[in-house]
Amino acid sequence: MSARPRHALYAQSGGVTAVINVSAQAVIETARAHPGHFARLYAGRNGILGVLDEDLIDTGAESAGAIAALRHTPGGAFGSCRYKLKGLDQHRSEYERLIAVLRAHDIGTFFYNGGGDSADTCLKVAQIGRELGYPLQAIHIPKTMDNDLPLTDCCPGFGSVAKYSAVSIREAGLDVASMAASSTQVFILEVMGRHAGWTAAAGGLAATRAGEAPQLILFPEIVFDEDRFLAAVEASVKRWGYCAIVASEGLRDAENRFLSEAGGSDAFGHAQLGGLAPLLAQRIKQRLGRKCHYAVADYLMRAARHIASATDVEQAYAVGRAAVEQAMAGASGVMVTIERLADSPYRWTTGTAPLEQVANVEKKMPRDFITADGFHITEACRRYLLPLIAGEDYPPYADGLPLHTELANTAVPRQLPPRRL
Known part of the structure; x- marks a missing residue:
């Protein structure tokens, strides 16, 4: 490290969660606690796109109170994006622009807060710093409601979504059960989860x-x-009077096709999904003649800070703090991880994993977490999930509504000509 402290940069990426701002709070507060190590901490407006566009935010302009209030504010305080850096050989100018921006602002540390695709971006940033001769530390802070990052026990953002899934299907189930004798007998809650069923499992x-x-x-x-599915629905209605279903949006048929693929893809190249619940409801009505209602949780579940898991909030803060501590210790090219030490009582700590082993790798549900018939969770899965939804961390309220913070997001003066697209 040079004798003179350099600046650091934090950015958010991918679909936001109820607690991603808690990690931002932790990064900012921890960096502020070590002024001799970081000259200033900037943020990229709208993730890596803000870096490429030299659209940086001075987090030092925010009050301590505003930063502390990030703890109970959903969304992405600095803006997020779905943008994946391409290969260096094909898009060298993009990488040169990135390094030019970092160099112009003397940024020596890059914290990227996101999921698997964001881990890939963070890895590439670490690599290009070396290839283009620019000294840079790059550290990935995990965040994904899908819980599909490898080498970490769980992912910040998931515990709160898991709590939302379980609470919502329990409440909806009581509603349907009370009306099933003369009204709706089948209810479907569609939840997010493209390739991994963690969010659906939590409903169990x-x-x-x-x-x-x-x-x-x-x-x-x-x-x-x-x-098999329709037979199971009918059996449940006949035995219990109703059937409540949690369905993952990423359900596939025998040809490995998404049932709900809507056509097109997002900026990360993933197929756009949508409409599984109405599709299932239509088939239930057509083939079973049962009245069926459905709900699509979608953004509601990932934005639901009002019902966040206390465990999730604590872990989101811990990974942000650990990222800064890892940077101060000289680490680069790593992701902060959560390591489970015991199930009951639940104990955990933070660690690290090499980004080469994390980027573009998805952790799916183990088969022994799913019952033999494929329609529910096992006790092993329950033991894994329960600690992650434990505890409440309610936001403050005023006039019946939760209070959130809105940052000033003061722009850092640009030093370079605009990026050519």
């Missing part, structure tokens, strides 16, 4: 004994068989 925590909602869970890891 609501059922503590036979017959409680959800009676059925549909996982991306289990090939969808329409006849």
Whole structure:
């Protein structure tokens, strides 16, 4: 490290969560606690795109109170993006622009807060610093409601979504059960989860004994068989009077096609999904003649800070703080991880994993977390999930609504000509 402290840069990426701003709070507060190590901490407006556009934010202009209030504010305080850096050989000018911006602002540390694709971006930033002769530390801070990052016990953002799934299907199940004799008998809650069924699995925590909602869970890891599914729905209605279902958006058929693929793809190149629940509801009505309602949780579940898991909030702060501590210790090219030490009582700590082993790798549900019939979670899965939804961390309220902070997001003066697209 040079004798003179250099600046650091933090940015958010991918779909935001209820607690990503808690990690931002931790990074900023920890960096402020060590003024001799970092000259200033900037943020990229809208993730890596803000870096490429030299659209940087001076977090030092924010008050301590505003930063502390990030703890209970959902969304992405600095803006996020879905943008993946291309290969260096094909897009060298993009990397040169990135390094030019970092160099112009004397940024020596890059913190990127996101999921698997963001880990890939962070890895590439670490690599280009070396290849282009610019000294740079790059550290990935995990965040994904999908819980699909490898080499970490869980991902900040997931615990709160898991709590939302379990609470929502329990409440909806009681509603449907009370009306099933003369009204709706089948209810479907569609949840996020493209390739991994963690979010759907969390709904299974609501059922503590036979017959409680959800009676059925549909996982991306289990090939969808329409006849088996409809038979299970009918059996549940006949036995319990109703059937509540949690369905993952990433459900696939025997040809490995998404049932809900809507056509097109997002900026990361992933197929756009949408409409699984109405599709299932239509087939239930057509083939079983059962009245069926559905709900699509979508952004509501990932934005639900009002029902965040206390464990999730604590872990989101811990990984942000650990990222800064790792940078001060000289680390680069790593992701901060959460390491489980015990299930009951739940104990955990933070660690690190090489980004080469994290980027573009998805952690799916183990088969022994899913029951033999493919429609529910096992006790092993329940033991894993329960600690992650534990505890409440309610935001402050005023006039019946939760309070959130809005940052000033003061721009850092540009030093370079605009980027050529």
